[in-house]
Amino acid sequence: xxxxxxxxxxxxxxxxxxxxxxxxxxxxxxxxxxxxxxxxxxxxxxxxxxxxxxxxxxxxxxxxxxxxxxxxxxxxxxxxxxxxxxxxxxxxxxxxxxxxxxxxxxxxxxxxxxxxxxxxxxxxxxxxxxxxxxxxxxxxxxxx
Numbered sequence: 001x002x003x004x005x006x007x008x009x010x011x012x013x014x015x016x017x018x019x020x021x022x023x024x025x026x027x028x029x030x031x032x033x034x035x036x037x038x039x040x041x042x043x044x045x046x047x048x049x050x051x052x053x054x055x056x057x058x059x060x061x062x063x064x065x066x067x068x069x070x071x072x073x074x075x076x077x078x079x080x081x082x083x084x085x086x087x088x089x090x091x092x093x094x095x096x097x098x099x100x101x102x103x104x105x106x107x108x109x110x111x112x113x114x115x116x117x118x119x120x121x122x123x124x125x126x127x128x129x130x131x132x133x134x135x136x137x138x139x140x141x142x143x144x
Contacts, residue, residue, distance in 0.1 A: 011046070033064075037055070041054065051124075056118045062082065063108045064134060064135060067107070068132075069130070071102050076094060076119050086106035
């Protein structure tokens with residue numbers, strides 16, 4: 001069975017329009033503390049190409065710890081979220097904020113307990129991968 005996170009061979013070879021609401025699907029299980037929706041915009045296994053997605057996260061749902069071999073740019077489209085890098089404290093982020101996670105930096109991100117959260121993420125591909133999923137986040141202690 002294919003998942004929203006299955007990588008394609010490469011990005012589209014010509015212009016591609018992604019309409020609002022087109023292709024929204026459930027994210028695969030095992031990558032967050034609960035269910036959320038994604039719209040894959042770019043998906044590729046080709047070295048140096050980009051992957052990109054919109055995510056729509058309900059209140060209190062956070063990703064598992066993960067990293068990106070070439071880093072990740074996350075731009076908040078709506079709502080209030082939380083981000084944390086390994087060894088740091090959770091930080092609140094809001095509509096219009098952008099966060100850069102360095103290559104290999106273990107981190108998580110998700111919705112604040114009282115707000116939905118949507119974001120756009122962009123991450124380059126290295127050796128056929130754009131993300132490495134790790135374990136769940138202990139959620140006690142960061143409720144805001």
